[in-house]
Amino acid sequence: MELIQHRDSPRYIRLHERDNVGVVVNAQGVAAGSRFDDGLEAVEGIPQSHKVSLCDLPEGTEVIRYGQVIGYALKDIPKGSWVTEQHLRMPSAPTLDNLPKATAPAPEITPLEGYTFEGFRNPDGSVGTRNILGISTTVQCVAGVLNHCVTLARQQLLPKYPNVDDIIAINHSYGCGVAINAPDAIIPIRTLFNLSRNPNLGGHPLVIGLGCEKLQPEQLMPGDALTEGLEEKDWLYRLQESGEGFAGIVKQVLAMIEERLKVLNERKRETCPASDLVLGMQCGGSDAFSGITANPALGYAADLLVRAGATVMFSENTEVRDGIHLLTPRASTTEVADALIREMDWYDRYLDRGVVDRSANTTPGNKKGGLNNIVEKAMGSIAKSGSSPIVAVVSPGERAKTKGLNFCATPASDFICGTLQLAAGMNLHIFTTGRGTPYGLAMVPVIKVGTRTQLAEQWPDLIDVDAGKITSGQLSLEEMGWEIFQLYLDVASGRKKTWAEYHKLHNDLVLFNPAPVT
């Protein structure tokens, strides 16, 4: 990729030598008649992050970006035109029948050694980047009372236990009024189970139930390492056990919270290899720069983390679906390729059941940001995954078990994706945005990367990283990648706080429940 030298002259970026469109990078766009460095003249005004045709594109021509077909010209498009959604026929989604599997030559991976962070080691070997008391719930009925208790505990108890970062209620809308025996119910149930085991929660559960809910604590917490050796009274309280009403509930819950705080407060950070990181990556509110700046920088940093032995997850089924033919070759084995295909196929059928219009994936914000369709969006989204082989696929709600690059199958919804990556064991989260979002999670630090300098300047106290430095020429892609890699280690160690952490901003968890409610 060529760097742009002069801030004010009309500039576009062409990502791949096959591309016949470029992306305008000037903050104000370019006016009709503007001349780019290479002599190309804009025949009409083109906004920032939108596409300019680099040659005449006669009707039917393949329109190419990222070296991939993102559509076919619906009419003759003269050189220098603004290429919009109206000009393009979207290619069909790649069928899942004849995909190449594990055919790409495995890139040579030079191990990256000596990189460490300071983390909280858990009994199961996982490592927390924060030391949080998480309180699981079986059902939403308990949320009002539990929130009351958590507010009191934060005010009255937390200051006494300075090594504990926070107390959080793992609230959700599942647990009752749901089809608990439907085939797809396994997804929300195992998500809740694995959320309780997130590395940032210190390894022992605390569960608040109601008593009469469909999702009984025994189903949420089947006997495993998590509750083994614990008496039920040490990890579980059902509100209906209270013989003293609300006052009795509050007393009992606060007592259980304080017991856990005492234990968590004894924990100290220790030096851990970078291989103990479990990074979840996603994007929200993409624009045409997502695939040029932020996502490729994440991809570069992801390759570094994989070389350092870490677990790195990318996600968002509906955003990679149209680029699946680029992923199956990168699978490390045919089994992994088959797992990728299985998840795509499952999701195709899930969307079919709901009669979903595929073109609706691109949001109004995406379109305003110059992303014409899901194919173009997919290419940009996949850039996050870097170039490492895909070594494992994590189904929704399951925990990642394999170090290296994982595809964690999730919807693209920011909140469902984040929740499922937390269940997969994520201890660090990075989120790229082209339009801007104040997204945050209570359970892990979320690093937010803006795709344009303008966005970073507009929201200086929300956006953590300005990937626009790549287009302005301040940093090369590689330098930005290394900067993000170092930031991972700093944030994981607690040496740096993200803006969302600083403001204590977070969004609610959202479970993925493909089964009906009742």
Added chain:
Amino acid sequence: MELIQHRDSPRYIRLHERDNVGVVVNAQGVAAGSRFDDGLEAVEGIPQSHKVSLCDLPEGTEVIRYGQVIGYALKDIPKGSWVTEQHLRMPSAPTLDNLPKATAPAPEITPLEGYTFEGFRNPDGSVGTRNILGISTTVQCVAGVLNHCVTLARQQLLPKYPNVDDIIAINHSYGCGVAINAPDAIIPIRTLFNLSRNPNLGGHPLVIGLGCEKLQPEQLMPGDALTEGLEEKDWLYRLQESGEGFAGIVKQVLAMIEERLKVLNERKRETCPASDLVLGMQCGGSDAFSGITANPALGYAADLLVRAGATVMFSENTEVRDGIHLLTPRASTTEVADALIREMDWYDRYLDRGVVDRSANTTPGNKKGGLNNIVEKAMGSIAKSGSSPIVAVVSPGERAKTKGLNFCATPASDFICGTLQLAAGMNLHIFTTGRGTPYGLAMVPVIKVGTRTQLAEQWPDLIDVDAGKITSGQLSLEEMGWEIFQLYLDVASGRKKTWAEYHKLHNDLVLFNPAPVT
């Protein structure tokens, strides 16, 4: 129904002369060999709220409660036995093809005049029972920032405006990452629209959006009476408009909140006829007493409210489905009966798509409480509706338009049902429970009715009404009904607070979204 005179002697209740089972009411149950007043001897121990066979029930016999078949004996059941789930084969659900429509003789309704409450009259004619500033959101992305602003506003601004009861964020998990053009998407979208118009929110919307979400403010708030005559800047703010980051967002949102507080603070309660009440009824955590005490008392009070001209809603598709043959005759017209059938049919197909096991509706708590299956549960649930004709059916997310008894079609899930009843225009909520739940909503007062005195005594600071007084003989059903009717007027007027209001306990809204996420 006979009343029980002696608290300690073995007692059962038989609700209908055709019944061949009774329900044990003694708090400790009855021991094997216990003799009831009528000479019946328990041949085994039977817990409270469970059923005793009143005669020998040979294999195949219809087992009858509420005068209705709740199952068939799977083997010979001797007189005086504990009749459990294992003894019963569940009857099939009534098919929807040949139901009687509007055939029941319309009961004579004597208008009940002169009953009033003190409420906040809105420009559209509806009346609030509380004066609340509700802030609508287009998408969950804004929730973290908005919650921060609401917390500040409650601390810093609300005390300056004493006539305003509360400031609430109408958060939800919809708005982006959803199949917004799927056929079923209309349900969550119109729910959000109508939530903004709830009578307790004073008639003018305040909407916080992000900017790039799929659910754009124009789709959430199509030009109607709500925004007519208002400039967009008076009711809408998109976070992405902020040029000064988080600090700028907070400043702007607080300024908009204060503008609305000034207007709302000018409002005063005025005397309104009881016909301005819009009551939503539901139950959660039922037991066998739900259908004996709490729900019939609600039914009695519902008949009084209907006589006073109010709008009264009952709900919960999955709980009335097995009693639908008792509802269609009560429809005021064949069109209303057809609408009932249409909603049941839609829900049957929705559940079928998810391969739902119908027997799973009864929760572990229901079963522990002596409710063997969904048929028995349905009979108890329907008792809430009293005896008035059903004059209208409200589809999920729609607003009720007809005074009288409405069926508001919702899932039984407490939170989804509550949310949909709020969208339907509910200004007062009553909730019956046999097992106990601390349920609350931020937007309306929720009156909680316990089915047993033991529950009311166990949770004296959560349960508002003890319907167990009916079985203990302290009040007749009619007296309890009148007591609840009077409580409606007192709570609606703000003269009485519910326990959930007192503790500021509430659960999150949950949208009903049958469409896929993306």
